[in-house]
Amino acid sequence: MATYNVTGVGGTTGHPSNGRTPYLVENTIDVSAINGDSGAAQNDVLRVMDIPAETVIMEAGIEVITACSSSVTLDLGITGGDVDIYTDGDTNATGYSTLTATARHVAAAADTLDVLVLSAASSAGKIRVWAIMCDVSGINESDQNTSTQHDTAV
Amino acid sequence: MAVHDLRNQSSASTGQVVVPSDEEIRIQKLENKVASQTEKLDQIVAMLNDLSKSKPTS
Numbered sequence: 001m002a003t004y005n006v007t008g009v010g011g012t013t014g015h016p017s018n019g020r021t022p023y024l025v026e027n028t029i030d031v032s033a034i035n036g037d038s039g040a041a042q043n044d045v046l047r048v049m050d051i052p053a054e055t056v057i058m059e060a061g062i063e064v065i066t067a068c069s070s071s072v073t074l075d076l077g078i079t080g081g082d083v084d085i086y087t088d089g090d091t092n093a094t095g096y097s098t099l100t101a102t103a104r105h106v107a108a109a110a111d112t113l114d115v116l117v118l119s120a121a122s123s124a125g126k127i128r129v130w131a132i133m134c135d136v137s138g139i140n141e142s143d144q145n146t147s148t149q150h151d152t153a154v
Numbered sequence: 155m156a157v158h159d160l161r162n163q164s165s166a167s168t169g170q171v172v173v174p175s176d177e178e179i180r181i182q183k184l185e186n187k188v189a190s191q192t193e194k195l196d197q198i199v200a201m202l203n204d205l206s207k208s209k210p211t212s
Contacts, residue, residue, distance in 0.1 A: 024173040033166035043155040
């Protein structure tokens with residue numbers, strides 16, 4: 001086992017305090033007004049947020065403002081991927097959902113963040129979905145290191 | 155199972171909103187103030203031009 005120093009010049013000097021920053025996105029949903037005021041059926045998907053390409057969702061969750069119908073549980077995640085990566089079976093009590101410990105999602109291509117209505121239909125409820133996102137696309141994706149750096153173990 | 159697209163503002167959703175930071179709000183207010191001052195300065199310049207036309211210096 002060898003260690004190669006390919007961190008490039010500069011070390012940690014100049015790490016900016018005002019560089020690209022995470023940002024908060026939110027969307028408040030009136031579940032009772034969905035589908036012509038009839039509400040969401042069991043297993044319905046609520047597409048709530050766009051995720052730009054090459055973006056990490058550092059954290060996301062649901063704040064239940066008004067409880068949904070009895071027995072309803074809520075997932076928050078990526079349809080077609082990990083549907084409950086951020087919230088798994090929230091019991092729909094008012095307040096913030098419990099955050100999961102699963103590794104966070106990086107959207108290589110543009111995608112959406114979705115709520116999954118589970119366990120029962122819901123003709124009531126108001127939820128605020130929030131997410132902290134950060135653009136992780138590269139600004140320099142060419143290797144600038146020298147052959148010496150590649151070939152000399154430190 | 156149905157998919158409801160609630161990303162845009164509708165009767166059932168506020169629509170997705172990027173919440174600005176305090177710093178962004180401060181900059182936006184500053185930009186609005188500068189824009190307002192620019193408008194006022196343009197008006198003053200236009201008035202001065204009109205005045206100089208109506209009262210030419212001898």
